[in-house]
Amino acid sequence: MSRSSFCRVLSAASLLLLGLALVPRCTDAWKHKNFTVSDLEHIQLPLNLEYLEAEYFLWAAYGYGLDKIAPYLPQGGPEPIGVQKANLDNFTQDIVIQLGLQEVGHLSAIQKALGPYYFPRVQLDLSNATWANLMDNAFGEKLNPPFNPYINSLNYLISIYTIPYVGLTGYVGTIPLLKGEGAKALVAGLLGVEAGQDAVIRTLLYQYKDELVKPYNYTVAEFTDKISQLRNNLSHAFVDEGLEVPKSEGADGLVTGNVLSANNYSYSYARTGEQVLDTVYGTGSASKPGGFYPKGGNGTIALSYLKS
Template sequence: MFGKRYAASMINRSAENEQDRRRFLHAAGMTGLGVVGAGALNGLVTPAAAAAPAQQAGRQAPGAEVSDAAVLNFALNLEYLEAEFYLYATTGKGLPDSLVGGTGTPGGVTGGKAVRFKTKAARQYAQEIAGDEKAHVAFLRTALGSAAVSRPAIDLQSSFTAAAQAAGLVKPGKPFDPFGCEENFLLAAFLFEDVGVTAYKGAAPLITNKTYLEAAAGILAVEAYHAANIRTALYEHRGGLLDLGLLGRDLKEAAGKLSNARDSLDGATDLDQGVVDGKGQANIVPADANGVAFSRSPGQVLNIVYLTNKAATSGGFFPKGVNGEVNTSAAN
């Protein structure tokens, strides 16, 4: 339960976005957070915030900036996708029903099965990441409260095939099963992980609430650890791809093809990087000349997960779109 001191600290310390402040107060009045009632919380907000008219959850006033809740819900959609992928790969089943409900149109998951890992290391990597992604979903849902969006429809089957065909990993008309073997799993994970890092970095300037920003930074750090782990596993893998039904010499080359495919979706600027650089050296950290990771806007992130370089509201891994206010890919 939330105590009065915690609520006061949470609002006074960091709730600079008035819309999110109102949402927090509304949620408190609806759910009764411990000993704190709506009346007690109202005394903690500024006069300007108290006088501002309440807006319906999930809607923006004309010309208003996107709210912190909208940004976190955008991130929650991505966490649903990652959690489902890793949980199916490691356990053969996805998120529990208690972690998928919310506002917006709920959807199920197509595809997914347990991977038959051939190395202990890859299995343990996957299990740790699965636990982290499930925790991210639970954490964001708790932070958002009643404003949390439900899990949208997710495709873990035909979407990967489309991405693999576009990248030239398989021949046209041939399927790609991300759960078929350890190597396929690592390539599929690579497709996600770098996107997660750039998504959180790109969203950071949009967050005005310092508590939310700190939380997002913490998740970004974890996603970066995950990405480096997957990139290292791909770089260190030994063996060809012919027996896997994939095109290319090795996983390093295959990862480069996926990197190029991502780059073709998110705009004209060449940002994405494979696991080797132009000199053939290890490139575990995709950074610029200053050693800084690059960012993607929410629209660019949606270009990749929708598998399109055009403005769209659905496609790819989200066949019916994501839930929440931030739902349209960029027109490139």
Template sequence: MTDSSEIIDVLDARVERRESRRDFFKAMGVAAAATGGIAMASRSAPLRAQAALTDGDILNFALNLEYLEAQFYYYAAFGEGLPSNLLTGTGTQGSVRGGAQVAFADPLVARYAREIAQDERAHVEFLRTAIGNTAVAQPMIDISAAADGAFSAAARAAGLVGDGEAFNPYASDENFLLGAFIFEDVGVTAYKGASPLVSDPTFLEAAAGILAVEAYHAAIVRTTLYAKGMAAPALIDATEAISNARDSLDGTEDLDQGVRMIGPASNIAPLDPNGIAYSRSAAQVLNIVYLRATAGTSGGFFPMGVNGVINASAGATN
């Protein structure tokens, strides 16, 4: 039976974690705002303030994110991108910069990558069908390993690489998992934030179903990083660096956590003290994927912005 003191330690750790998260990267937040590093702005719910948004607008916003995830995983798992017939639609269709197959050393990680890639492709196909004729085209996407690419900018903002250095998410199992970590938690909070805004019960059920799958994906990535981090603690440190870089820049709310728990437990599920997952607004999500702390409509993983009416990141408030 678990000792009661350990249970108390875990509960106390939740509180301690929330109180101490932001200090490490506060100074980095100012630099990131000036250089276009990874950033998010705090907003209660900018999406709700937009007039006359339809379910199609919200699903199209999600479709942009699914294009990004699907292309990254498909290249990593299979060495190629999505088929061209899944990329057309309204708005400007863009190309994919970068992408490469990972020479996985761990067969389990390779299997996880293939499963997630297939799931993300299925999400793209489903959303395109559900939205119909107004489904947006894939925008230009940057998933390159170049020093001036989005992955390197995100890793640089987290302190994982130095100025002018590149982060290659296709170079190893561990790099792939860290690249996936950048996306997966954000996807979960994005769907949780958007789902209550969907009015059609059929679309709402579908959005909730995709949210559940994204949460499974995030758990696979977080669990694998934690397990590998038991032998290589730098991996756990890296998740904390990425998490703190995002969390210190997303306003006053604690929306992000790495995989280390203070106390005798892991932190596979990033939750609030009530055991509930966090939400992010569309603007906050775009601050992350655009890698900018300011209001704008492009940058980072989407060099020319996303397609659709929900396309603007928020301005920094801290």
């Protein structure tokens, strides 16, 4: 190659590298786009759930939460009630650590995106009593002994079956309402990981679907079915399915196994913001706090229902 040809190639390569350096990374593309006020308000609502997921995962795995791991995120919001370290086997603990740190990332991204619309951690109740009440409501009877999610790995996996799925259906319902490209990119990225978390949890539980959850006379699959039925009732819509379904409701109408919850086209169900609050409050009403959120959620949309 002649000296002049080499110089032309080197010059072109330098320009290419310079251009690449100036292009935002795809993973951070949402930072460089505008968000409408409506977008920010819609992203506020799942912030309530991201706080819950982060604290529940981190505490179960480490015995402490955001105040120690990422103290810049809760911004002085009240500490969760009753949360504690779970008695997890090494494999499950490894998974839960990963889930918890993913939620730290989610909160950090939302904090940067919302700016002044970001709010401190809301009051969360993750006590044994709250979980026991949820399971009693799911089965329509008082379980004896009361359900304790912290006692072993299987109970904990059953408990977290209740969480990321509501968040992912909320994100599915939120995306069509967003206007800004940045908002759509951010929520799509959050949705992808929430869906992955739910898939991991459901897969881990699926291998035990026929096992009894001791000391109760109910299998893992029955627990998931009852929890999903409860969430459908609270959401006032059919947007939730357990690990086993009638064959007609399985993938392409050919299987009863249901490792992923989806409609007849294997398309994700969606919840509105109101339905998300109906469900996580455990009251069936976005205007009536309870369950994991004894004082309700925060943000423009959540507060609008509390004031109604």
